[in-house]
Amino acid sequence: MMISTRGRYAVRMMLDLAENAGDGYVSLKDIASRQGISKKYLEQIIPLLNHAGLLSTARGHQGGYRLSKAPENYTIGEIVRSTEGGFAPVSCLEDNHEECPRKGECATLPVWMGLQKVVDDYLDGITLKEILDQMK
Amino acid sequence: MMISTRGRYAVRMMLDLAENAGDGYVSLKDIASRQGISKKYLEQIIPLLNHAGLLSTARGHQGGYRLSKAPENYTIGEIVRSTEGGFAPVSCLEDNHEECPRKGECATLPVWMGLQKVVDDYLDGITLKEILDQMK
């Protein structure tokens, strides 16, 4: 499997933030309760989105999160990448992976690179807004 | 990551069989030595290809494996699927996964289903022969 609960829950949080955007901030407690996901678990996923600059936050009473851009300016690709750390379909293509000694002669590497591009292009072609519109 | 060493080694074995096809059978020992992969490990991957009907085999002295079809008749998709058991990008789409209670209302499911199709189509569009040709 390629996209774990981290990435999937991240997308659902972003959708929830978009749907419930009002004047103030949306608390994790509310998101967790609406989505039926443990707040404690979301607590360690949302900083990944936050540190990637996708959110604005406020601490303390009445605090919470909100989108820092309009929904049409987020792609599913950037959301999932910021929580999963990329879509490498094989370990040879992972960022931190040591250089493969067969790299030059590997006949299959181009196949996996092509696969990665196909996935990236697909997910970068879908915006939050498109999913939101579909939901109605 | 989506495709583990099982799937990748499977593709390399198939390529090796195609490259070294002669009159007789190719032994795992030779494949392992050419590919620099533990024979013992390949020993538990190759039955997956064999049981899926992708190979012909002969036991005993001078035995081994060979492709049962011409290289242009294998796609990377079918090779990897037979060893990895499908390309579900998220656990909700795995064959043995229990029905998701949110299935009907899930706004993100269509996204993951689309992703799965994009991956399937890409890998089913590449044949063994195409990779072989590229290697020359």
Add this chain to the structure above:
DNA sequence: TATATAACCTACCTGTTTAATAGGTATTGC
């Protein structure tokens, strides 16, 4: 200024998967 509410941080835990290794049995050509 006290308090409740929130984000934020770090450690821990349990089960599963990955990537092998190990040791054997069955079959067959020479």
Add this chain to the structure above:
DNA sequence: GCAATACCTATTAAACAGGTAGGTTATATA
């Protein structure tokens, strides 16, 4: 009969998945 080969099953160490637990820090409001 023997060597080479496929075939089968168990074990293992490490990483990862999917959480839980327990706290600290900041802040609006009463």
